[in-house]
Amino acid sequence: MVRRIVQSIAVFVFNPWLPNFLSGRLYTGKLKNACLPVLNCHSCPAATGACPIGGLQAALGERNWITLHVVGLLGLFGAIAGRFACGWLCPFGYLQDGLYKVPSRKFRVPKFLEWGKYATLIVLVIALPLLWVDEFGYSTGPWFCKTLCPAGTLEAAVPLLGVGAEQIPDRPYYLILKSAILVAFLGWMVVSKRPFCRTACPLGAIYGLFNRTSLLRVRVDEAKCVKCDLCQVKCPMDLRVYEDADRAGCVLCLSCRKVCPKGAVGFGL
Numbered sequence: 001m002v003r004r005i006v007q008s009i010a011v012f013v014f015n016p017w018l019p020n021f022l023s024g025r026l027y028t029g030k031l032k033n034a035c036l037p038v039l040n041c042h043s044c045p046a047a048t049g050a051c052p053i054g055g056l057q058a059a060l061g062e063r064n065w066i067t068l069h070v071v072g073l074l075g076l077f078g079a080i081a082g083r084f085a086c087g088w089l090c091p092f093g094y095l096q097d098g099l100y101k102v103p104s105r106k107f108r109v110p111k112f113l114e115w116g117k118y119a120t121l122i123v124l125v126i127a128l129p130l131l132w133v134d135e136f137g138y139s140t141g142p143w144f145c146k147t148l149c150p151a152g153t154l155e156a157a158v159p160l161l162g163v164g165a166e167q168i169p170d171r172p173y174y175l176i177l178k179s180a181i182l183v184a185f186l187g188w189m190v191v192s193k194r195p196f197c198r199t200a201c202p203l204g205a206i207y208g209l210f211n212r213t214s215l216l217r218v219r220v221d222e223a224k225c226v227k228c229d230l231c232q233v234k235c236p237m238d239l240r241v242y243e244d245a246d247r248a249g250c251v252l253c254l255s256c257r258k259v260c261p262k263g264a265v266g267f268g269l
Contacts, residue, residue: 003087003253007094013048014038014091015155020045024163035070037077038090039203041149043156051152053125053203054145061129061139074203078210082217086197086204087236087251092151093197097236099189108238109192113199114249121202124148144202146174150182151196158182193238198249208248215269218245218252224264231256231265241265 014036017027026045036049055070077085086093100106124144132140145152157175188195197204211217220242231241234255239247241256242264257265 003255006088007091007097010038010089011091011094014040014089015044015046016048017046021159022163024160035073037073037085039092039149039151039201040090041145041152041155043152043160045156045159047155051145053149054142057125057129057139057142057144060126061133061142074206075210078207078214080215082211082214082252083204083207083248083250084214084216084252086201086207087253090197091155093194093236093251095154096189096194096196099186100193100236102190104190107191109195109198116199117197117201117205117208120144120148120200121205125202147177148181148200150178150185153178153182194236197251198237204251205248211248211250212246216252217268218250218254218256219266219268220245221264221266224262225260226262226264228261230259230261234259 020027024045026043027048031048032042032050034049035052035055037052039053040047040049040051042050042054052070052074056068056074059065059068059070124147128143129139132143134140157178185196185200218241222242225242227240227242229240232238235241236253236255237249237251239249239256241250245265252267254265254267257267
């Protein structure tokens with residue numbers, strides 16, 4: 001319940017300009033230059049800050065190395081708490097948690113698909129902005145944002161098109177592709193635990209690299225653990241915490257700590 005309350009508050013802290021959904025305007029104040037710790041679309045009418053993945057692509061694509069402060073911020077967030085932001089603050093993660101509660105037949109995400117988020121990070125976020133450039137040497141676009149990101153489609157494209165504030169772009173196949181991806185992920189979220197976080201989110205891939213060295217960590221007392229797998233049943237990332245408490249998929253939601261019958265799961269510095 002505490003995590004749900006924090007997630008709900010985070011949604012409105014990161015997106016407080018709700019009247020903009022009716023007008024189609026975007027908040028353009030100074031706070032928009034601030035990098036948020038979660039995947040929250042810069043073009044969402046209600047958004048306060050900038051998406052870190054969008055900022056990273058822009059910095060690489062424009063060769064504007066000064067704006068790579070976003071790398072430092074992501075390093076700071078990750079070094080302190082690993083993927084904590086994914087489990088407690090991310091609006092799109094909150095949506096996935098909610099949709100999974102819809103009654104339906106459930107399916108596990110194949111483990112090999114979890115490598116997809118690293119492919120997304122390397123190819124769409126880093127490689128293409130650096131390598132696919134125009135005659136002036138600048139990137140031709142934020143590739144993750146315009147070809148894949150379902151959060152951006154849901155938070156920005158859909159509401160803006162709904163109020164007529166944004167026309168269909170010159171290359172409408174990007175919008176068609178992203179709409180299809182959004183629908184596919186929304187359906188997948190109903191039947192599987194956090195499929196976007198686990199298979200396609202580049203921000204989760206970055207934060208996951210810090211899980212083994214972050215200050216805030218989950219720990220398992222092997223002497224107490226009876227391997228009952230209640231941790232996996234409750235885990236939104238479908239993990240057995242006793243196998244590897246520091247693995248890259250853990251979002252530090254502490255569901256495992258709550259349900260452990262032996263009190264074997266700990267959390268702290």
